[in-house]
Amino acid sequence: MNTEKSYYRYWGKAEKDGSGYHLLPYHCLDVAAIGWFLLNPEKPLCMELAKRLDIKPALLRVFFVFCLALHDLGKFARAFQGLKPELAPDLVMANPQMSYSERHDSLGFLLWRKVLSKQDKDNGDLNWFNKIEACIKIVTGHHGMPPKQSGINLNTFFENEDEEAAKNFMVDICNLFLSDFDPSPLFDNIFQKQLKTVSWQLAGITVLADWIGSNTEYFDYYGCDKQLDLKAYWDTIALPSAQKAVSAMPEPATTRNFESITDLFPIIHKPTPLQEYAANEPLSDGPQLFILEDVTGAGKTEAAIVLAHRLLSAGLADGLYVALPTMATANAMYERLGRVYRRLYDQNNTPSLILAHGARDLSEAFRQTVAVPENKSDGVAYDKPYDSEDEELSASAYCNAWLADNRKKALLADVGVGTLDQALLAVLPVRHQSLRLLGLRRKVLLVDEVHAYDSYMQKLLDTLIEAHARQGGSVILLSATLPKKMRLQLVSAFYRGLGKEAPEIHNTAYPLATHAPASSDLEKHIDTREEVKRTVSVIRLDTEDAVFEQVQSAVNKGRCVCWIRNTVKAARESHTALSQSEWMDKHHLHLFHSRFAMIDRQRIENDVLKRFGDQSGHEDRRGHVLIATQVVEQSLDLDFDVLITDLAPIDLIVQRAGRLCRHIRDGKGNRLLDHDAKDQRSKPTLYVYSPDPTKGADENWLKNHQKGTQAVYPHIGQLWLTAKLLCKGRFAMPGDARELIENVYGNEPEDEVPEEIRLASNIAIAQNQAQAGMAGLNVLKINKGYTWSSGDWDEEIRIPTRLTEEESITVALAKHKDGKLMPYAANIHNSWAMSIVKIPEWEWKKARGKITQEFQKIIEELKAEVKFLRWLEVFPLTEETQHYYKAAGGWQPQGGENP
Structure with missing residues (x-):
């Protein structure tokens, strides 16, 4: 232990009640250790990213782990340390003149830019530090948004002692990880150019590393009384703990070889022409786009899953996400896919199937698939993947609890079903979008009813397809009614992601399959089955x-x-x-x-x-x-x-x-x-x-x-x-x-x-043009890299994935009983969530006027007690207001048009 190192006097994590804390240098190493295992140079993720950056996987690992160890530089700010002024006498003293009015992610980046990147150290020339600003921007943006790049006066947040502690920590971290490091590959033009596109995946890895590295189940809090030098902590605490934490993550399932349509769908005795195409169309190398246009009843969904299985089987994809227009259609597809998705994977695997949308916890079908220990949830354990008698798949789906505990992890599952909105959030400047984009990496993105979106969502979808192709993902789009100009737009977006010129689209036949890039014909006329003609x-x-x-x-x-x-x-x-x-x-x-x-x-x-x-x-x-x-x-x-x-x-x-x-x-x-x-x-x-x-x-x-x-x-x-x-x-x-x-x-x-x-x-x-223009303003500028200037960043609730002509209000219905308000949906799981209804704003304004002052006070007390309701409106169904809602007719406008 080196007691002269001042950076041991700074806390990084603390219990809410102040009963314990974790030193900042140790937390930084915890997160770096998670990155060490996530970027295993023998794993596909590290190899793929290194290939795109034109550097060796081992070099990427050690360099980015060094960067991860600096992700919380902003916590050296005395203003941050003042959030817990009386944790321990050995820690730095709080400065009451310094207010924590800027987040530590932005403080850390600006500390690097204005102070740390300009230092020469006795143990070697570190002038090359100013060449890695983009990487520091990625890791300091570990809370899901890039850091601010200007407009902050560091002197109002850092004392000289703080800057000196951060400087010493940086030097020691450099010595720990980069003692034999040759920085010259970082100056290469290919690296600098490709880093902008790769930055989004590295940002996702950073978010994931920080989440896991902050989990006290694996990383105990070590205060000043348990000091170890950085090397000892890394070897004896950080790495072993990180290995346990990462091993708790679900392993990617192993794909089963594609045999035939009937092997995947035993109930299909006679495949439709579109399904025959899906089974026999030659695959290209690399990311591919399929657009399947056929009538309702032609088996488009089964054809798409056949194509997805073939892409998985050929090693051209690692998973599948099915995007639907609405939560209701996503729920239906979830149950439908739950009966077949395990046939995509080897018999001894338990691949995760997840439902991804804002109301997924209201789906009983999803809740019953989450496999967790008995002391953690009321979910039930999953069935074995194959029945021992006839080797048919169990009808019960399975979702690993690690994936299910946070909606933002949903796209990391082997197979996901949800709304298109969840995927579109990957290309909007909202918090944690990078984790969603990382989750989609090398997945087959299957979008159903692709014609069903307005100009705003179409523009977002174009950007998603472009970004997905850029990170090696394949896309399958389904439609019964797709205009030619929309098909051209979608193909062009995919080719922009590939960095290539889009081919001409000219075939007007129907049904039609478009495959790009294709080894033969780009567009093929497909017959359809006689039953749907x-x-x-x-x-x-x-x-x-x-x-x-x-x-x-x-x-x-x-x-x-x-x-x-x-x-x-x-x-x-x-x-x-x-x-x-x-x-x-x-x-x-x-x-x-x-x-x-x-x-x-x-x-x-x-x-x-x-x-x-x-x-x-x-x-x-x-x-x-x-x-x-x-x-x-x-x-x-x-x-x-x-x-x-x-x-x-x-x-x-x-x-x-x-x-x-x-x-x-x-x-x-x-x-x-x-x-x-x-x-x-x-x-x-x-x-x-x-x-x-x-x-x-x-x-x-x-x-x-x-x-x-x-x-x-x-x-x-x-x-x-x-x-x-x-x-x-x-x-x-x-x-x-x-x-x-x-x-x-x-x-x-x-x-x-x-x-x-x-x-x-x-x-x-004009409205359509305005919608497309608004989407162009909202959507991320992927080519600019993970930076504040790539979008007007905000919380996801304020950057919409879709526009509505009529503003709607989410209202929780409540019954009045014994002086208290109870959820309309009583005695069930998520009773308040099951009691919500969305109504037009003008209708709500009229109904709200019927709530008496007495009930307004009760509602305020209820919101203080029930966290779920704090950001919702609550409408009490009393003798005077119960005519506003009927179970058989729904919300009644203007107080009671009985159905």
Whole structure:
């Protein structure tokens, strides 16, 4: 021990109650030791990063571990030390004149830039330190955001003694790790250029190292009374502890060799043409992009998983993340993938499958898969991966508790399913984005319903695809309705990530598979299976009365019906009108929209899937009517005998039509499972509630007919073109798919739109351009490297992954009982979270005025007691306010429009 070293008088970690502390030099070595194992030069991660930097893996390891040991330089600030002024008499004394008003990450970087990088030391020339500023920026940004680069006066935070202690620590750390180090490779132009792109992965490693290195389960607190010199602590404490901590992380699962589609999906006896393509298309070397366009029911998801398995099996990827448009569709895919994902991996592995979105803890299916020790959680242990009798996979999914304990670790799992938002956060300037980007590294990024995003999200997705290709990741994109110009945009983004010129995109066939780079044809026309080839008749309905007549006619014939309305208000009104009809059995009428409390929404979604899903039969469906919004539009496997839809853009009309006679059934609606069976119901007819495009085509053409639709889909020109196309009275799938899409979204059809409608559409066009512009401002400038100037950094809750036209408020519903407020969803796990509902801001402002002062005081007390509620609104359901919410109808605007 060297008691003359002043840096032993600084604490780095401390108990909240001041009962114990950990010396700063030791914590720095703890984190460095984690980095030592994460950057094992024999592991793929270190080898890949070193290759991109054009240096040897061993050199990368030792140099970056040295940098990690300096990650907390800012804690040498007397202002930081003053946060715990009375920890121990041997520590430096607090300076009451120094306020801790800047984070230690920025303080550490500026200390390096202004003081430490300029020093020459007696033990050697360290002038080369000023060449590694980018690396110091990475490690000092270990709390998930780059440090500030200016605007801080160090004298208000550091005393001279502090700077001297930091200087001595830096020199000793240099001697510990870099005694035989040749810094010349760091000056190479390739290293300096590539460091900007590699910096994002190194930043993710830094965040991970700091998280694990701060875990007191593995790193005990050593105060002044247990001093060891740095070398002794590194050898006897830091390295052994880090080895135990890193060994607790889940090991990547070993991929199983791809054999065939039926090996992966035993229930598939006859693969679809798209699935045959996925199994046989020659793979290229390196990152690859696939865009699969085919009709609903063509087996796109299975085809994508086949491609992902082949990429994994070929050593071209290390994992899979499936990105869906909504939490509901992600939940459905999670359960679907949970039954098959283990077939991607060797028999003796337990790969982790994780659900990644903001409300994943509300998913019972996910909670039951988290394998943790009995004394740590109520989760249940995982099943063995193979059943001993028939060697079929267990239906139970498995997620390692280390991955499940923090949503920001989610993308580190072998297989992830979640919303696209979780992946998009990797390219937004939000805290810990680097960990998400690291988690996606060398994974197959599978994005479903890629057409379903607005201009803002499309711009973010382009950047994500570019960044993913740059770090060696492959991408699979799925769509039933993708405009050509969007396909070109996606291909161009991927090639920018590869640093190459994008090829020409010209094929207009449908279905179509695009593979880039490809060993042969970039674009291939794919046939589709006979069962999904069909012609859909289209009948336009002018009035709501005409819609009700069709509903009644279908119900009288024992058919099940769905009417997709474009707004929640319209859905409520139609549901109310039907409930008042004498011919409508109230027990056969259902309502499904987005403004239900989570507990009710889950119940309704499960009922909808049971009643109208793949396994439903005649008795489940007969005479039942569902009034729904866009919640049934994507990724839910629903099948209706009769489908009515409000007018919407053509791609959504096609998407909605995919819920019409989706499965093969007999005349009563029972499933027919024989592979050569034919649907025995009436020919599919889509009813479209729409104004006549040939009459009154001005800016009020739609507003006068269908209130609310234009607010949801403001590009009225696209709606008019859609209505005009549907006047043909039919469309054939897949034959007409490309023509339908291009005749609405292509550049040429805009000339056909009446002038007054075209002028009204200019507002929507301007909004789209503004959205794309906002995305361009928000998204990270990846080529600038991990630096404050690469984005306007903020907390993730303030940098959106998607824009909404209507501001919504998250409200927790509460019941009043015995003078207290209890969660609406009582006696279940996450009862408060299951009680939340999102409602428009204007509706909330009206409802909030009904809360009495007495209840406002009770709500304040409740928020002080329940941490989850502190940033939410709470609405008490009392005798005076209970009409605002009904379990069967959801949130009622203006206080009580009973469904």
